[in-house]
Amino acid sequence: MYETLEIERVGGVATVWMNRPDVHNAFNARVIADLTAACKALDEDVSVRAVVLAGRGKSFSAGADLNWMKAAGAASESENFADAMRLAGMLRTLAEMSKPTIARVHGAALGGGMGLASACDICVASEKAVFATSEVKFGIIPSAISPYVIRAIGERQAYRYFQTAERISGQRAVEIGLAHEVVAADALDAKVAEIIDALLQGGPLSQAAAKDLIRNVANRPIDDSVVEDTARRISQLRATPEAREGLDAFLAKRPAAWVPESGPQ
Incomplete structure (x- = not known):
């Protein structure tokens, strides 16, 4: 279906493999x-519970294709704006998915690749992973990815790395909030599977609601409107079939209906 991607499905988990290894995705x-x-x-696929984003070959994603960048340099400002809007739209689509998303970063995640890792809900990195906002080396800025990278690492770290373009190791990525976990290369898939197992225990509608809650509460002052909004959200969810099933399952000491029959994968 996709010229540059491979989609693998195992149970309710879809892994999206970026598949341009010859140009580091x-x-x-x-x-x-x-x-x-x-x-x-x-x-939109109700059979999908979680999405993993990964890269074939040596790298997760090395950012923008140099030939594409050269073409953009020769294009008009309006053409560049249209290109940038498509990139920004892709990142927003990924960031606003209702399903849980995990970035599986095994190698280089540079520029836009670091943006993809930041746009996912969860980032698991190999010890061999390396990140960077390298745009200033090319005379540009990490503009389209900035909302997601700053959300992940905060303004203070962004002031450093947006300007220095320093390489960030997997361990450093955990320290600054970019990655949630860093593991040995041969333990990467096991750690991703462990997190997926935890995700599959949660209700899909409540997980989508949790993501929307974060987007609407983060970085807002705790005023009357926020308090009212949070109260309304929980009161609406308590009356849903999913919430009733979750409570019934807990009281009956059985798995909820949405948990895979085989248990954790």
């Missing part, structure tokens, strides 16, 4: 279009 217009379409399709 760098972005071009086709990759951006494919990722946008894949995220939309998987988000």
Whole structure:
């Protein structure tokens, strides 16, 4: 279905493999279009419980394809704006998926690749992973990825790394909030599977509501409108079939209906 991606499905988990290993899974217009379409399709698929984003070959994603960047340099400002909007739209589509998303970062995640890792809900990195916002080395800025990277690492760290373009190790990525876990290369898939097992225990509608809650509460002052909003959200969810099933399952000491029959995968 996608020229630059491979989609693997195991149970309720879809793994989206960026599949341009010869160019380290760098972005071009086709990759951006494919990722946008894949995220939309998987988000609408009720059989999908979680999405893992990964890269074939040595790298997770090395950012923008150099040939694509050269073409953009020769294009008009309006054409550049249209290109940038498509990239920004892809990142937003990934970041706003209702399903849990995990970035599986085994190698380089540079520029836009670091943006993809930041846009996912959860990032698991190998000890061999390396991140960077390398754009200033090319005379540009990490503009489209900035909302997601700053959300992950905060303004203070962004002031450093947006300007220095320093390489960030997997361990350093955990320290600054970019990655949730860093593990040995041969333990990467096991750690991703462990997190997926935990995700599959939660109710899908409540997980989507939890993501929306974070987006609406983060970085807002705790005023009357926030307090009222949070009260309304929980009162609405308590009356749903999913909430009733969750409580019934807990009291009966049985798995909830949404938990895979085989238990943790």
